[in-house]
Amino acid sequence: MDYNKIIDKYYPHDNELKRLLICHSRDVANLALEIATRHTELHFDKAFIEEGAMLHDIGIFMTDAPGIYCFGKDPYIRHGYDGAELLRREGWPKHARVCERHTGAGISLSQIEQQHLPLPKQDFIPETLEEKVICYADKFFSKSSPNRMKTLQQAEHSVAKHGEDGLQRFKEWEKLFE
Numbered sequence: 001m002d003y004n005k006i007i008d009k010y011y012p013h014d015n016e017l018k019r020l021l022i023c024h025s026r027d028v029a030n031l032a033l034e035i036a037t038r039h040t041e042l043h044f045d046k047a048f049i050e051e052g053a054m055l056h057d058i059g060i061f062m063t064d065a066p067g068i069y070c071f072g073k074d075p076y077i078r079h080g081y082d083g084a085e086l087l088r089r090e091g092w093p094k095h096a097r098v099c100e101r102h103t104g105a106g107i108s109l110s111q112i113e114q115q116h117l118p119l120p121k122q123d124f125i126p127e128t129l130e131e132k133v134i135c136y137a138d139k140f141f142s143k144s145s146p147n148r149m150k151t152l153q154q155a156e157h158s159v160a161k162h163g164e165d166g167l168q169r170f171k172e173w174e175k176l177f178e
Helices: 003-010 016-038 046-055 058-062 076-089 093-101 109-114 129-138 152-160 164-177
Strands: none
Touching (some): 003 058, 058 076, 093 129
C-alpha cells in the first residue's frame, strides 16, 4: 500500500502544512521503527508501523489549528477521529485505528464523558503493539516545534496534562519499549 498516494490526495499542494505533516510523521515513523528494530522479541510489523506512522495525522487539515497551518472547522482534538474516517473511506481500516487511537496516550470513554470532548462516546485506546508504539513515538514530537525531539520527562509532562490514566499507560509503554 502506498501511503504517499493518500497524503497527496488530501494534501495536493506543496505548502507549509504538507511539509509539517510529512516532517512530523517521518520523525514519528523513524522513532517507532527504531524501537521495533531494538525489540525483535515483540515481532512488530515494521511495514505497518511505517504506513501507520506516516498517516496517523492525516486528518489535521480538517481542524482549526492556525499555529500549525490548519484552517478547518473541527476542534483539534478530533484530528485523529477525522483522519480515521478518511482512511476507512479509502479502505485502510487498520490504519484508521492508529489515527483515532494516537491522541494523548489514547482517550477513554470516561475522559470523553467527563471532559465533554467532541468525540463519539467510545474508547480510543491503542490496543495492538503497533498502535501503541506509534502513539508512544508520537509523544516525543510536536508539530508546533518540528525537528525537535522531546526528552522522556517532557513527553511524560505532555501526556500528564490529559490525565493520570494516560500517563500510566505511557509509563507502561516506557517499560515495554525502552
